[in-house]
Every structure is written in C-alpha cells, then in structure tokens.
Amino acid sequence: MSSIPEFTLQNGNTIPLLGFGTAEYPFGSSSETMKETFLHAIKLGYRHFDSAAIYQSEQLLGEAMHDALNLGLIKSRDELFITSKLWCSNGHHDRVVPAIQKTLSNLKLEYVDLYLIHIPVSLKTGEIGLSFKKEDILPMDIKSVWEAMENCQKLGLAKSIGVSNFTRKKLETLLSTAKIHPAVNQVEMNPYWQQEQLREFCEEKGIHITAYSPLGGKGTIWGTNWIMECEVLKEIAKAKGRTIAQISLRWVYEQGVSVVVKSFNKERMKENLDIFDWNLSPDELQKITGIPQRKGFIASEFISDEGPYKTLSELWDGEI
Numbered sequence: 001m002s003s004i005p006e007f008t009l010q011n012g013n014t015i016p017l018l019g020f021g022t023a024e025y026p027f028g029s030s031s032e033t034m035k036e037t038f039l040h041a042i043k044l045g046y047r048h049f050d051s052a053a054i055y056q057s058e059q060l061l062g063e064a065m066h067d068a069l070n071l072g073l074i075k076s077r078d079e080l081f082i083t084s085k086l087w088c089s090n091g092h093h094d095r096v097v098p099a100i101q102k103t104l105s106n107l108k109l110e111y112v113d114l115y116l117i118h119i120p121v122s123l124k125t126g127e128i129g130l131s132f133k134k135e136d137i138l139p140m141d142i143k144s145v146w147e148a149m150e151n152c153q154k155l156g157l158a159k160s161i162g163v164s165n166f167t168r169k170k171l172e173t174l175l176s177t178a179k180i181h182p183a184v185n186q187v188e189m190n191p192y193w194q195q196e197q198l199r200e201f202c203e204e205k206g207i208h209i210t211a212y213s214p215l216g217g218k219g220t221i222w223g224t225n226w227i228m229e230c231e232v233l234k235e236i237a238k239a240k241g242r243t244i245a246q247i248s249l250r251w252v253y254e255q256g257v258s259v260v261v262k263s264f265n266k267e268r269m270k271e272n273l274d275i276f277d278w279n280l281s282p283d284e285l286q287k288i289t290g291i292p293q294r295k296g297f298i299a300s301e302f303i304s305d306e307g308p309y310k311t312l313s314e315l316w317d318g319e320i
C-alpha cells in the first residue's frame with residue numbers, strides 16, 4: 001500500500017498531497033457502484049477525498065467510510081481527510097451553516113476536514129444543480145459568505161475552511177475582511193494551465209493550492225482532452241516508461257501543491273498513486289513549462305448578456 005506525503009496548512013492541520021476526486025459527470029450517474037469505488041480507493045491507500053454538494057457523492061462516501069471502519073481498513077475517521085464544498089445556490093450568509101449541516105448529515109460525520117466555497121458566484125435558487133436560469137445568477141457577497149464560513153470553523157463543523165476557483169482579485173477582496181484566512185484555494189492546475197501568478201500570490205499569503213483537473217478533466221463537461229493528447233507529455237512518458245497521466249500528476253506534485261485526481265477504474269486508480277518514487281528531470285520540467293497556456297474549465301454557464309458577468313474575462317477578473 002502506498003503512503004501519501006502530507007503538507008501542513010497554515011493553521012497546523014495536515015492535508016495529504018494526493019486526493020481522490022469524487023465528481024463523475026453526469027452527477028449521480030454512477031451511484032450504484034460509487035460506494036464500492038470509494039471503499040476500493042481506501043483499500044489502495046487514498047486518504048483524502050474531494051467531494052461537493054453538487055457531485056451527489058457525499059452520501060456514498062459516508063457509507064464507504066462506515067464500511068471501511070467496520071472492515072478495519074482504517075482504525076478511526078481521523079485517518080481520512082474529507083473535503084466538501086458549498087454550492088452557489090447556498091452562497092448566501094444565512095444558507096452556509098445549514099448547507100454544511102446537510103453535507104455532514106449526508107457524510108454521517110461530525111466535521112469535515114475542509115469546507116470550500118465551490119465557485120465565487122451565488123444563485124438565487126435554493127436548488128443544488130446546474131440547470132439554473134440566467135436571471136438567478138448573482139455576484140457573491142464575499143464578505144458575508146466568508147463570515148458564515150468562519151462560523152462553520154468556529155462551530156467545529158469544519159477543521160479548515162477555504163475557497164475554490166478564486167482569482168487573485170477575489171482573494172484580495174476576501175482577505176481585506178477575513179478574520180480567519182482561507183487555508184486552501186482549490187483551482188484548475190495542470191501543464192496546460194500552470195497558474196504561475198496565482199501560485200506566487202497564494203504562497204505569499206500562506207494559502208495552500210490544491211490542483212483539480214490535473215489530467216484536464218477528460219470526459220467531463222468542464223474538461224478537455226488536451227493533457228491526454230499532448231505530444232510533449234506523450235514523449236516524456238515514452239522516454240520514462242510512465243503514462244501521460246503519471247507525468248502530468250508528477251509535474252503538479254513537484255510544484256509543491258496538493259492534487260485531486262478522479263478515476264473510478266481500478267487499474268487507473270492504482271496508476272495514479274504511483275507518482276512518488278521517481279521524478280522529472282530539469283530538462284523535462286523545462287519542456288512542460290514551455291507548453292502554451294489555455295484554461296480548460298471556463299464555467300460559461302455563469303455568463304449572461306444580462307450580467308452580472310457578461311464575458312469570461314469579467315467572471316475570471318481578466319485572468320483568462
């Protein structure tokens with residue numbers, strides 16, 4: 001069984017540097033086999049699980065954890081690092097604590113290790129889903145939503161709190177009033193979207209980055225095939241006797257961030273864990289740094305002629 005290195009967050013809590021993504025699109029489509037997949041992941045040595053209210057994976061993750069305890073795969077819940085996320089429809093001050101309480105009841109846990117604002121956009125509707133109306137889109141009131149996130153930590157419902165898909169500008173807004181600093185910003189990061197500037201800013205502020213879609217999210221509505229079809233990565237993989245997925249994951253890991261990768265296939269779940277006892281050469285790293293940059297996940301469903309975000313540049317504060 002592989003042992004996954006950990007990183008100590010600025011609040012002293014530790015996060016395993018490789019985590020298991022639980023988002024399978026369409027959400028809810030694999031619920032019959034999901035629990036077994038999560039249990040198998042625990043058997044293989046995954047300890048960090050990345051969930052979200054919108055993924056419909058919380059309940060099955062909760063059941064898998066329960067089974068893992070009963071089977072003796074883990075001795076206590078504390079051996080796991082569980083992340084979940086606040087969906088946009090709950091991105092309002094008074095909906096945050098009830099939302100984490102619902103998440104905890106789905107997971108059958110007393111606390112999550114990390115609770116994140118999923119996307120810095122709010123929706124008027126109370127429903128968790130992607131089929132919202134354009135007129136429901138609102139800019140998030142970051143100050144009041146973050147205050148409620150801080151309450152989640154103060155109440156012991158989350159050991160750490162953080163954000164996801166936050167640009168530098170939105171982090172600056174948040175930091176200007178935050179009493180508890182975000183421990184993590186979970187963002188897209190892979191050889192096609194290396195996030196150099198955001199990483200530099202977050203490092204300065206002590207905010208740990210978790211990379212999502214490290215393989216480009218191949219096969220999802222938000223992802224692309226760019227990584228898995230990349231010639232530069234293909235060549236490096238061939239020369240090293242590794243797979244493209246392993247090269248991409250190793251590159252992300254070598255940047256000093258944590259990474260969450262999703263595979264529900266037993267062989268690939270094992271393959272993705274095998275990235276710790278070898279490394280990329282300076283020449284290989286340089287070739288990857290030279291890959292022209294393009295962002296895969298653009299969240300175009302939040303763009304509307306009526307606003308608040310009329311263009312991608314407005315939504316992403318000029319970063320794309």
Ligand SMILES: NC(=O)C1=CN([C@@H]2O[C@H](COP(=O)(O)OP(=O)(O)OC[C@H]3O[C@@H](n4cnc5c(N)ncnc54)[C@H](OP(=O)(O)O)[C@@H]3O)[C@@H](O)[C@H]2O)C=CC1
Pocket residue numbers: 020021022023024050051118164165186187211212213214215216217218219220222223243245246260261262263264265268269271272297
């Ligand atoms: N905060 C946010 O907004 C976001 C967070 N996330 C989180 O990050 C996780 C990972 O990102 P995600 O977008 O799912 O994409 P990934 O980059 O992890 O890619 C997942 C896809 O790659 C396939 N795959 C996995 N491993 C391999 C391999 N070794 N070889 C070939 N194909 C492989 C998977 O298929 P298969 O299962 O068949 O192996 C799946 O189709 C998510 O599950 C979620 O938890 C993701 C997007 C946005």
Ligand SMILES: O=C[C@H](O)[C@@H](O)[C@@H](O)[C@H](O)C(=O)O
Pocket residue numbers: 023052054130221222299301
């Ligand atoms: O976490 C995964 C993704 O963020 C996903 O939940 C959203 O990206 C959603 O598909 C969207 O397009 O807004």
